[in-house]
Amino acid sequence: MALDDQIIDDLAEVVDEAARNSEPIVMLTAEHPEMTLEDAYTIQRRSIARRIERGESLVGMKMGLTSKAKMDQMGVHNPIYGHLTDSMMLADGASIEHAAYCHPRVEPEIAFVMADDISGEVGPREALAAVEGICPALEIIDSRYKDFEFTLIDVVADNASSTGFVLGPTVAPPEWVELGNLGMVMSINGEVKATGSSAAILEHPARSLAALITMLDERGEGLHKGQVVLAGGATKAIHVHPGDRIGLEVDSLKMVELKIS
Ligand code: 0L1
Ligand code: MG
Secondary structure, three states, rough: OOOOOHHHHHHHHHHHHHHHOOOOOOOOOHHHHOOOOOHHHHHHHHHHHHHHHHHOOOEEEEEOOOOOOHHHHHHOOOOOEEEEEEEEEEOOOOOOHHHHHHEEEEEEEEEEOOOEEEEOOHHHHHHOOOEEEEEEEEEEEOOOOOHHHHOHHHHHHHHEEEEEEEEEEOOOHHHHHHHHOOOEEEEOOOEEEEEEEHHHHOOOHHHHHHHHHHHHHOOEEEEEEEEEEEEEOOOOEEEEOOOOOOEEEEEEOOOOEEEOO
16 A cells, blocks of 8 residues: 555545535545555545444445446546445435535446355356346435546545435346346436446446456455445436436336435
8 A cells, every 4th residue: 555554544534524524525636646546445445434433334335437438438447346335325216405415416227136145256147146136226426526526546535426326126137148238218307318228337237246246355355145236337427406306217127216306
């Protein structure tokens, strides 16, 4: 690690407080250009540890920057991951207040619910075998960085912009081929805003799941039975505004909804 342990602790507090108060901050690498990706993941974990100390619990993980559209938007070639706590979980059809966020955007996703613990360097079919069900999901991302100015390392430290997520009804995973090309339509107030396919999620959502498990293994970690995994967005993120009713329909899955007030 390039950063001193105390600085990592201090930066974990900075990102945690920014997320807690939805208060934009200057990107961390402006003051700490030597920060590495490994430092950023340590900051992320320590910020999650602070949430857990306050009584939140870890309910799963998310993959980010999984679609080519999103990678191009960020100028990167690899996905990243973040942690999900129970305070981020919203009920299907829930309403959230726009004013409580910095600059919220929403992404159409597919989520996995794990049937078993799994760890190690796994392939996509092995990862899928540990899945109990899948559901349509909307992720709310809200980067805490002022004016969206950040590097990939900053995003990782900021828990991959994780803010909230809504899961639709869970169904048994469809066959490999079908899961790899499910049509996804996200609409706002009945108007189609983004269309895509689950193929855009690292070419197959199970590849995203396997990539997550393999990345966690680098830190001696894995996924656990009952955890939720957001496999990643299938399109670019869309800005949301008060009065928006966002819906996502995914082939052969039910619909999921979120409202913004
Ligand atoms: O969920 C994600 O794809 C993470 C996005 C991180 C960058 C952003 O805030 O746009
Ligand atoms: Mg996402």
